[in-house]
Amino acid sequence: MIQPNDRLIRDTIPLFHQSRRHIGRVFAALALIAILGPIAACSLNAAEPPARPAGPEANSKLVPLNPEQTVLLDKGAGKLVLKGTVCLREGLLEMLVCLRGTKEHESLLAVQGKAQTVHAGLLALGAEVGTPVEFTPTYRAATGQSIEVWLAWTDESGKPQRIPASTWVRNATRKYYVRKLKKLPADLTLTEEIPLRWDDKHSELLWFGPMTTKQLTELTALSTDTEYRTAIKSMHDDGQPRELKFPWVFAGSRFVTDSESGEVFYQAEGGDLICVANFATATLDLAVESTATNDDLLYEAFTERVPPLGTPVDIELIPVKATTK
Numbered sequence: 001m002i003q004p005n006d007r008l009i010r011d012t013i014p015l016f017h018q019s020r021r022h023i024g025r026v027f028a029a030l031a032l033i034a035i036l037g038p039i040a041a042c043s044l045n046a047a048e049p050p051a052r053p054a055g056p057e058a059n060s061k062l063v064p065l066n067p068e069q070t071v072l073l074d075k076g077a078g079k080l081v082l083k084g085t086v087c088l089r090e091g092l093l094e095m096l097v098c099l100r101g102t103k104e105h106e107s108l109l110a111v112q113g114k115a116q117t118v119h120a121g122l123l124a125l126g127a128e129v130g131t132p133v134e135f136t137p138t139y140r141a142a143t144g145q146s147i148e149v150w151l152a153w154t155d156e157s158g159k160p161q162r163i164p165a166s167t168w169v170r171n172a173t174r175k176y177y178v179r180k181l182k183k184l185p186a187d188l189t190l191t192e193e194i195p196l197r198w199d200d201k202h203s204e205l206l207w208f209g210p211m212t213t214k215q216l217t218e219l220t221a222l223s224t225d226t227e228y229r230t231a232i233k234s235m236h237d238d239g240q241p242r243e244l245k246f247p248w249v250f251a252g253s254r255f256v257t258d259s260e261s262g263e264v265f266y267q268a269e270g271g272d273l274i275c276v277a278n279f280a281t282a283t284l285d286l287a288v289e290s291t292a293t294n295d296d297l298l299y300e301a302f303t304e305r306v307p308p309l310g311t312p313v314d315i316e317l318i319p320v321k322a323t324t325k
Contacts, residue, residue: 065121070113073121080121082315084109089306092172093299094277096149096165096248097315102271108168108301109151109313115253115268115283118317122147122250127319129252132280142278142285144250146320149274149284153313165315166244168306169276172298173210177235180204185225194219205231210239243302248274250319251285274315284317 062072062081070083084097087104095107104110123129130144149165184198196219197206205228211219216236220229253268267281275282276299277290290299307313 066113066117068112070111071117071121073124075125078125078318080118080125080317082111082113082118082317084111084313084315086307086309086311086313088301089309090301090303092174093169093301094279095272095274096169096276097274098271099269099273107271108306109315111273111315114266115273116266118273119252119266119268119283122317122319125319127250129250132251132254132282133278133285134280135278139289141287141289142249142251142282143287144252145322146247146287147250147284148316148318148320149248150316150318151313152316153307153311155307165274166246168302169244169299170241170302171244172300173239173241174300175208175298177207177211177238178204179231179235181227181231185223185228188223188225188228194222205235207235207239210241211236241302244276244299246286246288246290247320248284249287251282253281253283 061076062074065071065073072081072083074081082097086108087098087110088106088108091106093106093108095103097109097111098104098107099115100110100112102110119129127147128145130142133142134140150162151165151168152160152162155161180203183203184200190196190198195208198204199206211232213236216232219232223229253266253272255264255266257264268283270281272279272282274284275290276286278285
C-alpha cells in the first residue's frame with residue numbers, strides 16, 4: 001500500500017491551518033490531504049517519472065494532484081497548471097473556468113477534477129486565501145492574494161500560444177443601450193430600416209448591440225440636435241469591446257457542513273472555480289463588483305480571440321508576490 005508523502009503533508013497542513021477561519025474548514029482540508037497524499041507519493045517516489053508529451057512541459061517538474069492528472073503542481077516555477085478545454089466561444093459569461101459537467105453553458109473553459117484540489121494546490125504554492133464576496137448588508141468585494149491566470153494552447157497552424165486569460169473576456173456588448181432625451185429632435189425621422197428606436201413614453205433612445213463607426217456616422221447625420229448627437233456618440237463608445245482589466249483573487253469559496261450527515265462540502269464543487277461574475281462560492285473571483293443581475297457589470301466571450309470548441313488549453317495559475325515598499 002502506498003503511504004502518503006510525508007513531506008507534502010508536513011508542508012501543506014500548516015498552510016491549511018493558517019488559511020482556515022473555522023474548524024470545519026480544517027477538517028475538510030485534512031480530508032483533502034488524505035486524498036492528495038497517495039497521488040503525490042506516486043509522482044515523487046516512483047523510480048521513473050510518468051511519460052509526458054514533448055513540449056514545454058517535458059522539462060517541467062509537474063506533480064499531478066488528482067487521479068485525472070488535470071491539476072498539476074509546479075512548485076519550482078511557482079504555478080498550478082489546470083488541463084482544460086474550450087467549451088464556449090460566444091455568449092454571456094459567469095465563469096472563466098468551471099468544473100466539467102457543471103456550468104459549461106456560461107464558461108469559456110472546463111476542467112475535469114475537483115475545486116478543492118485547485119484550492120490545495122494554491123496553498124501548496126504559499127498563496128494566501130482571503131474571503132468571498134459579500135452582498136449584504138452592503139457589497140464587499142472578494143479578497144485574497146492576486147492570482148495571475150494565463151492560457152496556453154497550440155493554434156490550428158501548430159504554433160504555441162500563451163496569453164493572459166483576461167484577453168478572452170470583454171464587457172458585454174450584445175445588449176440594449178438606452179439614453180434619455182428631453183424630446184425627439186424635430187429634424188429626426190426614424191424608419192423601420194434604421195435600427196434606432198424611440199420610446200415616447202419614457203423619452204428614451206434605444207439601440208441594441210455594438211454600434212459600428214459607419215453606423216455612428218450615419219446616425220449622427222440624421223439630426224443636427226446636440227443632445228441627440230451626444231447620446232449617439234455615447235452609445236457607440238459604451239458598446240465598443242473592452243477586454244477584462246481586473247485581477248482575480250484567491251477568495252477560497254466556503255466549506256459548509258451538512259447538519260444531518262455531518263459531511264463537509266466545499267461549495268465551489270458546484271462549478272464556481274474561476275468567476276467573472278461575483279459568487280460567494282468561487283475559488284477565484286474578481287476583486288471588483290461584477291454581477292450576473294446587472295447589465296452594466298456583465299462580461300461575454302471575446303469570440304474572435306477564442307480558439308475552436310474542444311481545443312485543449314493549459315490554464316496556469318500564478319500567485320502574485322506582494323511588492324515591498
